[in-house]
Amino acid sequence: MRRPTSTTVLEAYGRLKGRVRRTPVLRNEALDELAGAKLYIKCENLQLTGSFKIRGATNRLLQIPKEGRAAGVVAFSSGNHAQGVARAAKLLGMPALIVMPSDAPGVKIDGVRADGADIHLYDRDTESREAIAERIADERGAVLVPSFDDPFIVEGQGSCGAEFAEQIAESGDALDHIICCAGGGGLITGLALGYKASDPSTKIWTAEPEAHDDWRRSLASGEKQVNAPGTRSICDAILTPSPGELTWALGKELLAGGCAVSDDHIRDAMRQAFRHLKLVVEPGGAAALASALHDLPSEAKGKNVGVVFSGGNVDPAQFAGIISG
Amino acid sequence: MRRPTSTTVLEAYGRLKGRVRRTPVLRNEALDELAGAKLYIKCENLQLTGSFKIRGATNRLLQIPKEGRAAGVVAFSSGNHAQGVARAAKLLGMPALIVMPSDAPGVKIDGVRADGADIHLYDRDTESREAIAERIADERGAVLVPSFDDPFIVEGQGSCGAEFAEQIAESGDALDHIICCAGGGGLITGLALGYKASDPSTKIWTAEPEAHDDWRRSLASGEKQVNAPGTRSICDAILTPSPGELTWALGKELLAGGCAVSDDHIRDAMRQAFRHLKLVVEPGGAAALASALHDLPSEAKGKNVGVVFSGGNVDPAQFAGIISG
Numbered sequence: 001m002r003r004p005t006s007t008t009v010l011e012a013y014g015r016l017k018g019r020v021r022r023t024p025v026l027r028n029e030a031l032d033e034l035a036g037a038k039l040y041i042k043c044e045n046l047q048l049t050g051s052f053k054i055r056g057a058t059n060r061l062l063q064i065p066k067e068g069r070a071a072g073v074v075a076f077s078s079g080n081h082a083q084g085v086a087r088a089a090k091l092l093g094m095p096a097l098i099v100m101p102s103d104a105p106g107v108k109i110d111g112v113r114a115d116g117a118d119i120h121l122y123d124r125d126t127e128s129r130e131a132i133a134e135r136i137a138d139e140r141g142a143v144l145v146p147s148f149d150d151p152f153i154v155e156g157q158g159s160c161g162a163e164f165a166e167q168i169a170e171s172g173d174a175l176d177h178i179i180c181c182a183g184g185g186g187l188i189t190g191l192a193l194g195y196k197a198s199d200p201s202t203k204i205w206t207a208e209p210e211a212h213d214d215w216r217r218s219l220a221s222g223e224k225q226v227n228a229p230g231t232r233s234i235c236d237a238i239l240t241p242s243p244g245e246l247t248w249a250l251g252k253e254l255l256a257g258g259c260a261v262s263d264d265h266i267r268d269a270m271r272q273a274f275r276h277l278k279l280v281v282e283p284g285g286a287a288a289l290a291s292a293l294h295d296l297p298s299e300a301k302g303k304n305v306g307v308v309f310s311g312g313n314v315d316p317a318q319f320a321g322i323i324s325g
Numbered sequence: 326m327r328r329p330t331s332t333t334v335l336e337a338y339g340r341l342k343g344r345v346r347r348t349p350v351l352r353n354e355a356l357d358e359l360a361g362a363k364l365y366i367k368c369e370n371l372q373l374t375g376s377f378k379i380r381g382a383t384n385r386l387l388q389i390p391k392e393g394r395a396a397g398v399v400a401f402s403s404g405n406h407a408q409g410v411a412r413a414a415k416l417l418g419m420p421a422l423i424v425m426p427s428d429a430p431g432v433k434i435d436g437v438r439a440d441g442a443d444i445h446l447y448d449r450d451t452e453s454r455e456a457i458a459e460r461i462a463d464e465r466g467a468v469l470v471p472s473f474d475d476p477f478i479v480e481g482q483g484s485c486g487a488e489f490a491e492q493i494a495e496s497g498d499a500l501d502h503i504i505c506c507a508g509g510g511g512l513i514t515g516l517a518l519g520y521k522a523s524d525p526s527t528k529i530w531t532a533e534p535e536a537h538d539d540w541r542r543s544l545a546s547g548e549k550q551v552n553a554p555g556t557r558s559i560c561d562a563i564l565t566p567s568p569g570e571l572t573w574a575l576g577k578e579l580l581a582g583g584c585a586v587s588d589d590h591i592r593d594a595m596r597q598a599f600r601h602l603k604l605v606v607e608p609g610g611a612a613a614l615a616s617a618l619h620d621l622p623s624e625a626k627g628k629n630v631g632v633v634f635s636g637g638n639v640d641p642a643q644f645a646g647i648i649s650g
Contacts, residue, residue: 024349024371026371030439045603046349046351046602046603046604050603107600114355271641274605274641274644275432275641277371278370278371278375278604278605278606278637278638279371279603279604279605280599280603280604280605281603312603313603316596316599316600316648316649317649319599319645319648320644320645320646320648320649321645323641323644323645324641324642324645
């Protein structure tokens with residue numbers, strides 16, 4: 001598989017300008033005090049479709065030659081990638097079909113539907129989403145758009161890192177560390193390439209739920225680790241069994257290590273974002289702030305720390321329960 | 326009373342740069358469809374202290390000569406002005422005392438306390454906050470900081486309009502209309518001066534709760550109108566009995582007319598902001614979006630419409646109830 005570099009990420013950043021949103025970076029003194037560090041928060045929950053995923057999806061779909069666009073695209077995803085692909089397809093005038101688990105958050109299913117994509121629901125416990133998606137893509141002659149283990153996806157997500165570096169430079173400051181959630185690893189590896197193009201000394205750390213700390217254990221051991229099957233967390237967006245093939249090859253060289261937090265830490269971070277930032281962050285999207293507040297690497301204490309909010313697609317009932325809890 | 330102009334608002338904008346946040350302007354297609362107009366949403370709920378009020382407070386406090394700062398400031402407010410004054414005083418190293426109603430939202434009282442200000446609680450039904458604040462200011466030799474009817478306050482809030490105009494110009498577009506909530510009227514009259522410095526043709530409309538539509542009736546009749554006593558709304562931040570003296574003198578010349586919405590419209594706007602923008606907006610802060618969605622002036626249909634989110638300070642239990650309602 002072709003290996004993304006800082007250069008190809010910067011190219012993707014140029015390609016995506018004007019197609020995706022330049023999301024704000026926020027500062028907050030109350031959160032700084034709680035974390036014991038100076039936080040710069042990159043708000044991809046304010047991105048189009050409510051998560052960073054439209055960056056990679058748009059970058060991937062732009063590679064499909066004009067004559068191949070009529071057959072459209074197929075993707076499988078529990079939600080944010082689904083919405084990213086559906087919106088990117090809509091903006092490029094392509095049909096899209098998304099294979100989603102029947103227990104995906106309603107807000108994510110609604111988002112996909114609102115962008116005009118077809119939805120095929122499957123049972124997470126008895127069916128293989130990969131097999132279903134491949135069969136449908138074959139039948140349609142459509143392009144299957146993977147959610148992370150693909151160079152164009154990694155480069156597209158990486159545009160977030162290039163943009164973050166530009167914004168930090170504009171502020172006149174510099175980041176010693178960045179904490180970013182990791183599921184498959186498309187965002188964090190792309191972000192590391194994109195950010196390090198400007199500042200190679202910045203250390204990048206994964207954020208995960210404790211029971212799904214495959215990246216943390218992989219980085220600590222130097223070997224790709226797999227999560228025990230059947231573990232659960234409220235972080236629906238980042239529950240992948242292990243780092244991807246491409247993303248691990250990149251991540252083991254680019255990343256400094258991993259943080260891990262409990263679901264209670266996640267809920268606390270969501271409440272702090274509500275209270276101090278007036279932002280809605282979904283559970284997986286709050287893993288990096290939860291890590292900054294509850295599992296900050298000791299070398300990051302008192303330093304400038306970037307924190308990525310990766311998404312804000314959370315069902316109202318779940319959000320209501322968490323903020324009033 | 327000295328009368329603010331577009332020039333003095335632009336001066337305040339320059340004075341406040343680097344002291345307050347340049348808040349983002351967001352676009353959202355789903356909200357455009359619901360409103361039947363192209364909306365540009367100015368997010369002052371993401372301002373320091375969670376509302377625009379720190380703009381006016383900082384501008385006012387900067388007028389106090391260095392030798393007068395030790396005696397500090399006094400203000401009365403149900404919440405957002407309280408937090409703006411408390412934070413501005415903290416940043417300028419001045420003591421502050423805030424007179425607040427005992428039924429103010431807890432999140433606002435906590436915000437004031439967190440910035441180190443003293444709080445004097447009073448009973449909204451039996452005590453006069455003006456009298457209490459004047460007495461305390463006299464005792465302390467402190468400066469009483471009014472919440473809207475003051476040229477420096479109007480000019481400070483107006484920096485939001487100058488900033489909005491700059492951001493719209495950067496986007497390469499132009500606004501035909503702006504809808505902004507109106508309580509005392511400090512924000513909307515300052516915003517009108519600040520925005521019209523760049524584009525005098527933009528029409529500015531007030532947004533209010535139906536039972537508190539003093540601005541709408543005042544603008545329609547050309548005479549300052551007063552709300553019936555005892556009317557209630559969930560929009561705690563904008564429940565003033567009538568336009569102010571200075572703000573009415575400005576508003577009757579600058580404003581095009583008024584919109585008014587029910588509390589159910591307000592709740593709907595808060596839910597739409599949660600769902601589509603991932604933003605927390607307080608009831609009064611959502612009045613302009615509620616107006617765009619439910620009481621858009623007919624001449625604004627299909628046009629470019631600015632919408633101001635003035636604040637996001639809402640108690641978690643109230644917000645939870647509204648988004649899951």
